[in-house]
Amino acid sequence: MEHFDVIIVFVVLAFILVSLYKEILGAAFTFFVATMVLGFFGVLTPKELLAGFANEQLAVIIMLLLLGDAIRQISVIEIFFSRIFPRQSGYRGFLSRIMLWIGGFSAFLNNTPLVAVMMPYVHNWCKRNNISPSKLLLPLSYAAILGGCVTLIGTSTNLIVNGMVVDQTIFPDMEPIRMFDFFWVGFPMLIIGFLYLFFFGNRLLPERNILSKEISGSERKYVVEAKVHKSSKLAGKTIEESGLGNSKGLFLAEVVRKKYTFQVFDKDFVLECGDLLRFAGESEDIANLLSDGSNLTLPTVGMMSKLKRADVVEIVISHNSSLISKMVKDVKFRAKYDSVLLAIHRNGERITGKLEELKLKAGDVILILAGDDFNSRLQDDLDFYVISKVKEVRKPERYKVWTLFGGTLLAIFLSALNLIPLFMGLLVVLVVINILGVVSAKDLPKNIDYNLAVIIALSLALGTAMIKTGVADMIADFMISILFPFGKIAVLAGIYLITTVLAAYITNKAAVAIIFPISLTAAHALELNPLPFALVVSFAAAANFLTPIGYQTNLMVYGPGGYTFKDFFRIGWPLTIIYMVVTVVILNYMYL
DSSP: OHHHHHHHHHHHHHHHHHHHHHTSSOHHHHHHHHHHHHHHTTSSOHHHHHGGGGOHHHHHHHHHHHHHHHHHHTTHHHHHHHHHSOSSOOHHHHHHHIIIIIHHHHTTSOHHHHHHHHHHHHHHHHHHHTOOGGGTHHHHHHHHHHHHTSSTTSSHHHHHHHHHHHHOOSSTTOOOOOTTTTHHHHHHHHHHHHHHHHHHHHHHSOOOTHHHHHHTTTOOOEEEEEEEOTTOTTTTOBHHHHTOTEETTEEEEEEEETTEEEOSOOTTOBOOTTOEEEEEEOHHHHHHHTTOTTTEEOTTTGGGGGOSEEEEEEEEEOTTOTTTTOBHHHHOHHHHHSEEEEEEEOTTOOOOSOGGGOBOOTTOEEEEEEOTTHHHHTTTOOSEEEEEEEEEEEOOOHHHHIIIIIHHHHHHHHHHTTSSOHHHHHHHHHHHHHHTTSSOTTTGGGGOOHHHHHHHHHHHHHHHHHHHHTHHHHHHHHHHHHHGGGOHHHHHHHHHHHHHHHHHHHOHHHHHHHHHHHHHHHHHHTTOOHHHHHHHHHHHHHSOOSOTTSSHHHHHHHTTTTOOHHHHHHHHHHHHHHHHHHHHHHHHHHHO
């Protein structure tokens, strides 16, 4: 019977490898079928199958994802990024900021929404500086991966490994992995990864001109007005010093000062308080201008700038509209449609004079900032048609920002000091932000990644089956017999290499599920400290640079960057080898 159980486990492992590599069933359903077979043949009891769902680390992962989604909803990261990434910067300067800021944030926040929020900034910067986004999107993903490996909560992979450490029975006295046990490898590699991409990235990264193909012939230039207000830092600065010559994708066309309009000015033109700046730009560039009111205000917006939430919408004036020949100021967009005009496009025609005094024509495309009542007031109105929603603009309230960020950081800090469990700290934060209305309790279930939860819980059950049947012992003994004659470092390196290859082609969570029990069994057989054998699996699975399918952020930039599998391998394999050497050397020095 024992031999039969061993055969069943090996068959299940082969099924998982083939199914995930060939993408036959999907990760969650693959693990479901695999563990169902183990339960059907009695390899695992129902209690063992379901034990993973009660694992504390699974709950921590879900809560961190929920808090990350709450941070995304209040748009605070987007606003912060608009401040820290300068308007004027060379390629290496912008790359440096991406690597260091995203890497730093990823150590404590879920890196997937960070990359999602940062991608538009990369595209806009590339557009302004005529650089292919393929030169920056892959470093963006790598920065998120490198930063995620610095702490326990930086990536779900680290938390999964910690969950397996808590559940394992091979080393009964083994302590859970602490918050900064990853730091001694993760932080040096964040710096090394930055230096690698800083000095060799531009040479190794491909130049795909997909951006120009996307926008050529389809871009629509709008005219928008912005004012230099009294407390603006731009007053007294030249066009060059202010960075407004081609700011955020907007072309500065005119400066209106009192009764004079300056249409031709050089980089030494000095701005003054009260200057009205007339820009030309695309819809998203103008929408982004709403997020940065520190130096410029949009006169047409007025009190609608106080709204907590609004939409930037494109509309077109219909051919039989009652708005035709009316001045913008006479339309009274705010009273009639709960909206204000931001910018206007007139089929490439040059627009002069103040926007509020412009007479509307049929076919004018207008960018408006719409409030909550816009759609209801638009019913049965044929004056214009809605083309598209460009962007949702949120203005986070300070107490929400401080509650969410402060609470999350406090929970992490107290956990790092071993004063309270991270589980309890995050649970309190979630309760508080719900009570204070930072997020809606009704929306929380919608934001839970149930597939991820199933994969993690069932992968823990798979690990139990491998240890229980002795399969982990068999594979570990085989690895030791080959690698141990070359020393302990060779064993760690072998585990790292196998894990990273599996993670690159069958997902990192599956790789952890298969290799972790083998790694810990090897530590037990060699009578060595189990901690480095747990950490090496985590680093190898999380620091995945070889393929776009190995990590979710790689997949996010794969299409937009126009990359191929060869691109990831060419840039990723040297970094993978460097990461393996650094990991093995440091872990061997510290623990073995």
